[in-house]
């Protein structure tokens with residue numbers, strides 16, 4: 147993408163320090179045991195408050211996916227405490243972590259991971275199978291989520307008949323279906339041409355303005371500049387608002 151002015155005025159305003167954190171890292175770190183051990187994410191603090199739009203940038207292998215896996219409750223830190231919506235996740239059993247993840251976090255990935263032979267609506271409905279949305283409410287929830295990403299007219303379309311941008315919007319609808327408080331997006335524009343990438347970024351900004359907390363991981367400095375705050379990760383160490391020369 148080409149450079150763009152940052153950040154968008156459409157983002158939600160910066161929350162005051164009295165707004166509760168959605169993500170709170172207290173000296174969170176993760177070392178893969180190996181051998182040899184790999185210190186993929188070095189102990190650090192981070193607070194992301196409700197309604198923020200932050201971007202996370204860094205070179206390949208710097209620890210961005212490790213950060214996402216911790217924040218998304220897919221991996222457990224080996225040091226420190228991670229609080230999600232004020233809940234100390236280190237104290238949870240596996241089933242409790244899974245439930246918390248399903249209720250509070252929506253994931254959006256670079257590869258859309260849609261089932262090609264299921265309609266947009268079915269793809270969104272399937273995401274609710276393991277959650278606590280009653281079966282009879284799922285079709286309406288799916289239609290509502292698809293309308294939110296401006297695909298209300300394509301609920302019966304198959305992903306194979308959609309553009310990359312539309313597929314990513316279905317994936318975002320799927321992430322929204324459980325009405326999460328946090329959207330974790332891993333390179334959501336990485337597979338899109340610049341027009342579709344811009345549409346997806348604007349959609350994420352609109353969702354943020356409606357109250358959803360967005361954390362967006364990217365290699366792309368122009369995309370990173372769209373966040374109100376940017377976290378840079380280098381060699382597993384987080385820093386904030388550092389100018390990144392090349393990723």
Ligand SMILES: Nc1ncnc2c1ncn2[C@@H]1O[C@H](COP(=O)(O)OP(=O)(O)OP(=O)(O)O)[C@@H](O)[C@H]1O
Nearest residue numbers: 178184185186204205206207208209210211212213
């Ligand atoms: N399961 C694992 N076991 C051991 N080391 C790992 C494992 N997963 C990742 N690593 C290492 O941890 C470090 C951080 O990896 P990570 O995938 O978080 O980087 P990244 O910034 O997401 O990279 P990319 O942009 O290429 O996806 C790298 O040195 C990587 O080789």
